[in-house]
Amino acid sequence: MRWRAGAAIAGALVLGWGEWANRRWSRALVGHGRGVSEAVVVLGYRNPQATANIVNRWRVRAGLRSVTAHSGDTCVIFSGGSTTGGASEAQLMADYAKSVLGFDGTVLLEERSRTTWENVTNVIPLIEDVDRVKIVSQPAHALKARAYLRRQRPDLAKRLVPADDYRLGEWLIVKPLLALYGLWTLRGLEDDERKNSL
Template identity: 40%
Template sequence: MVLPVLGSAVVVLVACLAWGEAVHFGASAASRRHRAGLSCRGRDVAIVVLGFSNRASQPNLVNRWRARIAVRTARLLVRRGARSVRIIWRGGPVMGPVPEAQHLAAALRHAGWHGQTVLEGHSRSTWENIANVRPLLRWDELVALCSNDLHVVKARLYFARQDPDVVERLIGSANYRAGEMVLAKPLFAAVGLHKLRALRPHRH
């Protein structure tokens, strides 16, 4: 009796992990198609890293993940010919005394980033992230958003509502990597899809 139950649990777990991976892959592919023809060669790029709630005094697993995404995105853009790259760290003290942006700053340094950076440590939601980053962006910069891909889709929708001009300057990031954070992807997929359904207008 135990073995069939255990086998069923394994099948459910594998299916859940595969679903989370597939949802993130699909969101990543959609983001790449969004501005597939926009080249960063010879352009300045601002990489905006969206923060994640952090109770502890050190960067948590998700903020370390997003820092790795930002650093590999920066290196990818440099290889593709970007003239300059700077990383903007986002996020206020949502669930702890230390702003999320400070946690991201520490995680970015640990991930090997020593380039140009900007810190914004007041935003307490993704909507505020976008509102507060807009004054920090130069008019001629391309913009790359770093987080999990469903979160990036939400941030892009917020940019479309707050400043459609920035949407035309968004380029792809190296957010998705197969198998990375595989245990967390189903949760982020479920939460992300739920929030996106709430944001998008219903069709009748």
Template identity: 40%
Template sequence: MPTRRRIPPAVTTAAAGLVALWLWAEAVDRRASERWLGSGARGTADASSSARRSHAVVVLGYGNTGESANLVNRFRVRTGIRSLDPTADNLLVLCGGPVHSSTSEAVIMQRYARERLGYAGPTALDTTSRSTRENIAHAIPLIEGADTIAIVSNAPHAEMGREILWHERPDLAVRLVRGAEHRLGEAPVLKILGALRATYARRTALWRRSARGITQAVRPPRP
């Protein structure tokens, strides 16, 4: 009778640790997707109007070398498209300048959305920003007319984007609705890396410095 090979304890421990890390990252990701949201309505007068509602989705950029969208930006564009509202007039706002390439992240993401995902809807591009704060600042003029707004990325990064908008334009931030960036079991590596980075940023005050708005006349209450 063949002898059953035993799994070394170190392997079992490592596997259990990876599962625990993944579950923790899932929890961090889900909580981040629920923070710093608004009422989701532009106002009672507009909500009662017979005019069709407008919805803007802001996709935050990520450093992209070369001319093809990298893994992170492909994920963000897919998330942005599935965050569109089928009952509204949508605008997909793609953000990011030429940080690591001669072509802006916004243009690379737009190309991916149209050529690879078949997206044919309206887009607006921010092709000059070089940070998350600039992503939001440059997107503001493009989304001011929207009744509802979603900011998407990986969930902790999207949370930072929403917090920045609360600092910058609380009148727009009250229109924030949840994006579709969090799905259980999706992109586990990106979730783990995003959760680790967000945790490090919070513990070192990097998050607070990054989320500071260009102006700070209004400090919104934390939801």
């Protein structure tokens, strides 16, 4: 009986840590932003099949819910090249957004990127004229992209605002694993890039 209580407490602590880490990363390196025009940049994930995989489908949904409801001047940018020679990640995500989710807003595609650094580099020309920029992915990955934008274009990084890619309880069971992976993937960030993160 006592070991069950201990296991339950340990499990709750692990789940709580996963929630805390992901929430914190989702709020790091962002400001409040001003203005009405915005770009929601959705980063792709390896997608060998002919339709959007589960990770890219979730990222599309998170991207679309990140669109500010009252903003009539929003574009959604899907970013990611092809890793298999077929359709690009960007195209697969755009197809899912339009045909399955019924999104009819402005969509732009960035189809050359194969790494997060390239995602950021290649979307810069598409976000230079907007007031607010939201980067959507799993929270640690989005933080990494925001840090890369700060390195490449500090002026544009000042326009970063939070996306809706963190929700309490969403992906609850896998959040501790995402947090562990996040710690590994964020190890290359500088101290000042981590100042608002873990």
